[in-house]
Amino acid sequence: MKRLFTGLQPSGDAIHIGNYFGALKPFLGLYEGYESLLCVVDYHALTTIRDPEVLRKNTIHVAKAYLAVGVDPSKAIIFRQSAVAAHTELAWIFECLVTVPFLMQSHAYKDKTAKGLEATAGLFNYPMLMASDILLYDTDIVPVGKDQEQHLEYARDVAGKFNRSYSKIFKEPETHIQKEVAVVPGIDGEKMSKSYKNTIPLFAPEDEVRDAIMKIMTDSDATIPQNVHAIHSLFKNSSELDSLYSENKGNYKFLKDALANDLLEYFSDARKSYNTLSDSKVETILKEGEERANSIAEAKMREVRKAIGVR
Ligand code: TYM
Numbered sequence: 009m010k011r012l013f014t015g016l017q018p019s020g021d022a023i024h025i026g027n028y029f030g031a032l033k034p035f036l037g038l039y040e041g042y043e044s045l046l047c048v049v050d051y052h053a054l055t056t057i058r059d060p061e062v063l064r065k066n067t068i069h070v071a072k073a074y075l076a077v078g079v080d081p082s083k084a085i086i087f088r089q090s091a092v093a094a095h096t097e098l099a100w101i102f103e104c105l106v107t108v109p110f111l112m113q114s115h116a117y118k119d120k121t122a123k124g125l126e127a128t129a130g131l132f133n134y135p136m137l138m139a140s141d142i143l144l145y146d147t148d149i150v151p152v153g154k155d156q157e158q159h160l161e162y163a164r165d166v167a168g169k170f171n172r173s174y175s176k177i178f179k180e181p182e183t184h185i186q187k188e189v190a191v192v193p194g195i196d197g198e199k200m201s202k203s204y205k206n207t208i209p210l211f212a213p214e215d216e217v218r219d220a221i222m223k224i225m226t227d228s229d230a231t232i233p234q235n236v237h238a239i240h241s242l243f244k245n246s247s248e249l250d251s252l253y254s255e256n257k258g259n260y261k262f263l264k265d266a267l268a269n270d271l272l273e274y275f276s277d278a279r280k281s282y283n284t285l286s287d288s289k290v291e292t293i294l295k296e297g298e299e300r301a302n303s304i305a306e307a308k309m310r311e312v313r314k315a316i317g318v319r
Contacts, residue, residue, distance in 0.1 A: 010041075010042050010149070011145050012150075012151070013145055013149075015138075018050055019057060020207075021065065021066050021069050022069075022209035022210070023069065023070060023073040024208055025192060025239070027153075029186075029192050030191075031152055033077075034186050035079070035151045038184070039083065039084055044085065045147075047089050048088050048089065049137075049138075049141060050089050052134065052138070055130050071290045071294055072282055072285050081296070085297045087297030088294055092301050092305050094144055094305035095141055095144065096140070097309065098143070098309065099133065101170075101316060102140060103133055110165075111132055111136075113158075114158065116134065116155070136166065139162055139163035142160075142181050144305045144308050145301075146179045148182060149182045149184050150163075150181050150182070151184040152183065153191065160181065175315050177308075177315055193239065195223050195225065208239070231258055236263050236267055237263075240267045
């Protein structure tokens with residue numbers, strides 16, 4: 009059976025609608041036809057979080073979000089990256105294959121350090137850990153938002169370099185980016201991102217969700233508030249929106265309320281389900297996933313270790 013893999017960083021306590029439309033929804037649309045893995049990439053989040061309690065809490069939040077949006081844990085392997093040591097082991101092997109100038113081309117590294125994030129070696133090597141996540145499982149397809157495109161190219165490149173340097177062990181994965189939702193805009197019109205503080209959270213209390221929507225930037229000259237409309241189009245089709253926006257020209261408050269109602273209704277089941285999931289239930293599911301992921305990863309690592317000449 010072909011494999012599907014995706015991951016989210018527990019780098020904030022608020023999965024947002026960009027994560028949902030860019031990665032989770034495409035995953036949900038595909039995962040039952042594959043052997044599917046859904047990872048909480050906690051070691052990646054170590055590039056931004058140094059508080060252990062925060063990292064633990066965010067990890068549970070992301071795993072809960074996976075379940076709340078409808079991923080059935082009997083049909084997908086849901087696990088923590090740090091629970092499968094092979095991810096960091098393989099990352100080291102890849103780091104010994106790629107060059108510094110190659111990693112220097114990373115847009116994510118340049119953007120993050122330009123925004124003031126400390127330029128740690130972990131942040132620099134981030135794409136090799138992500139390549140390991142994907143390649144360890146002979147992944148065929150990776151659903152992600154557009155911001156991850158270059159990371160997928162890194163994964164394919166290092167797979168090719170390994171295969172040429174040693175033996176043909178790794179499969180080059182395909183990226184799955186859904187065009188219409190490749191870049192979900194935030195409340196300021198830029199890409200929605202935790203680090204830009206422009207998100208609409210999925211599971212926050214209703215008043216926080218409404219507050220975020222009320223803060224969507226509008227251009228006072230425009231009759232159609234573009235940023236509101238762009239986000240609204242994730243929930244309603246264009247003919248429904250055309251009549252709503254033309255009948256309520258210039259009435260931004262009304263249109264933002266309409267968006268908030270539509271968004272809350274769209275996520276109503278997921279939000280209810282999120283609140284009924286206990287942390288201990290989530291821990292049990294992560295533990296089961298960890299065992300399944302480890303057995304696949306260990307078998308792969310035996311091949312890798314043999315190929316490179318270690319134990
Ligand atoms: P992360 O945690 O930043 O985001 C998780 C997923 O959400 C998508 N996404 C968006 N899609 C559309 N519009 C947006 N505004 C938006 N914001 C976020 C991201 O593209 C991503 O698919 N490096 C990855 C995590 C990772 C990973 C992996 C992903 C580590 N290993 C292996 C796939 C496979 C990241 O930081 O995503």
